[in-house]
Amino acid sequence: MSAVLKSAQARFEPFEARHLAAVIQVEQQAYAHPWSETNFKDALISGYQAQLLIADGEILGYFIAMKGVDEVHLLNITVAPNFQRQGWARLMLDALAIWSRGQGATWLWLEVRIGNLRAMRVYESQGFCQVGKRKAYYPAGSGKREDALVMGLRL
Numbered sequence: 001m002s003a004v005l006k007s008a009q010a011r012f013e014p015f016e017a018r019h020l021a022a023v024i025q026v027e028q029q030a031y032a033h034p035w036s037e038t039n040f041k042d043a044l045i046s047g048y049q050a051q052l053l054i055a056d057g058e059i060l061g062y063f064i065a066m067k068g069v070d071e072v073h074l075l076n077i078t079v080a081p082n083f084q085r086q087g088w089a090r091l092m093l094d095a096l097a098i099w100s101r102g103q104g105a106t107w108l109w110l111e112v113r114i115g116n117l118r119a120m121r122v123y124e125s126q127g128f129c130q131v132g133k134r135k136a137y138y139p140a141g142s143g144k145r146e147d148a149l150v151m152g153l154r155l
């Protein structure tokens with residue numbers, strides 16, 4: 001079921017350790033193969049760019065990105081199921097692209113499951129192009145693996 005916000009006062013807030021439990025709850029609702037608590041803790045300890053999108057005290061979504069020399073790698077972008085299809089992913093991708101340019105990056109990279117057509121469409125509509133494939137990159141249950149598509153946005 002889709003939820004409507006009481007106010008349009010969405011804002012970004014740095015993702016910190018105190019948010020872990022709430023983020024993990026959203027992550028588990030959003031993915032068949034969610035990141036573990038350790039994945040999130042490692043990302044926070046590594047000092048990656050990690051932002052929550054919050055409105056009315058609720059987490060709408062979040063992203064985590066790793067800065068390289070002249071590129072940024074998006075590791076996780078998630079919109080809470082109740083708030084999907086309202087443009088929040090596009091807003092987070094725009095914000096990340098602006099931050100990345102400010103860091104002097106010329107490319108923004110990400111991987112997406114080959115079967116995640118919804119996410120792929122969102123990335124394509126934001127200007128990302130398919131640049132390659134990583135075989136058997138993601139776990140897919142029952143010991144199987146799923147390929148990843150590598151997508152890139154020239155900033």
Ligand SMILES: CC(C)(COP(=O)(O)OP(=O)(O)OC[C@H]1O[C@@H](n2cnc3c(N)ncnc32)[C@H](O)[C@@H]1OP(=O)(O)O)[C@@H](O)C(=O)NCCC(=O)NCCS
Nearest residue numbers: 030077078079084085086087088089090111112119121122
């Ligand atoms: C993939 C994902 C991040 C997209 O997030 P989202 O917030 O739903 O994406 P957006 O709303 O920005 O855009 C998606 C759709 O909403 C539509 N939309 C955008 N703004 C809208 C608005 N104001 N009103 C109505 N619809 C809107 C878009 O047209 C698009 O529609 P389409 O799917 O028919 O093309 C989200 O579905 C998700 O978190 N999925 C689970 C985790 C996941 O797969 N993450 C990506 C891993 S690579």
